[in-house]
Amino acid sequence: MNLSLDRPLAFFDLETTGVNVGSDRIVEIAILKLWPNGKKEEKRHLVNPQMPIPEETSNIHGIWDKDVENEPSFEDLAPALFLFFKDCDLGGFNSNKFDVPLLVEEFYRAGLDFDLTDRRLIDVQNIFHKMEQRTLAAAYKFYCDKSLDDAHSADADTMATYEVFLAQLDRYDTLKNDMEFLHEFSKRGNFADLMGRLAYNKKKEIVFNFGKHRNKLVKDVFRSEPSYYSWMMKGDFPQSTKTILKKVKLELDKENK
Incomplete structure (x- = not known):
């Protein structure tokens, strides 16, 4: 299926030091940027979080302190990432609740106001949960009939999320191939802030x-x-x-x- 885009849509996934948006940091970011003309661009960075990665977290995503000690900080990467995300709608899996708020928080720390006012947020997990109630690995199996062998790798999760999204649009006639519709459908609620406080x-x-x-x-x-x-x-x-x-x-x- 060809997505009906009127501006770029950037699917992205973060691996982090933990799940606290206010205090945890990004250790890996992968982005798949889709343009209305069909062009695709990909970026992936390991990120030095400038704090220790808890062992229990490293056991999940496989990224250890030694893997990022010589990598740039998010502040170093922020200007280029800010431009890469410019004018993009954002897509991800559980992204409205976690990845988008944490990304915005990291940009704040870097002194950049990553304004979401006119951006549409497409949360593939919210679509999935409203339709089927599963995890990303189960979604990948259900919609794409594939096994997500490299789960919790930002690259693998980002590509799997994109493929699941396309399959969802193919499967459900009630889902419009329209980013404004999908932005509204992806919402968890009528929240004023990103975390729903x-x-x-x-x-x-x-x-x-x-x-x-x-x-x-x-x-x-x-x-x-x-x-x-x-x-x-x-x-x-x-x-x-x-x-x-x-x-x-x-x-x-x-x-x-």
Whole structure:
């Protein structure tokens, strides 16, 4: 199947030091960039995370401290990656929940604002879960009748995700070959931030989506409990979440003047 693209679509996968978006780092990134004219470009980098890789994590993806000690840091790679992703929609497997937030966080650390405002996010796992409820390896077997022998290799996972995506579009008549439709279909919910800590209510106001203030307006909480803002800004929350909180706080401060 030929994808119906009106701008580039970049499938990517990350291998990391762990699963905490706020504190863990990328150790490998693989990207498959698809152009509307059918052109394909691939990039793959090992990345020095500038922190130890836990042994239990290395046992999963096979990347050890010695493998990345002489590799560039993400900050070194960031300018070129930023340009490579320019004007791209993003695709991946579990990417809306993990890979995209962590990628954005790494760009923040490198001093680059990787704006997602006009990007469409295609999460193949969300499509898969809505249709079949499986893992990537099972998805690859189910849709492509192939075994994913090199799972947790960024290259293998990226290519498998791309092949599964094409097979999904072939299999389901209800899935439109349209990136705007697939962006909406891939969403986990009406979240305001990438990790789902903040959400929009029916009035499109930002509310908390966790903890004791769940479903309460962020502005109302900051009015009644100013220390909650300080607690979140000092806490181990992703920078992408904190950026939204800063904007809400700034709006609130302007209202109070």
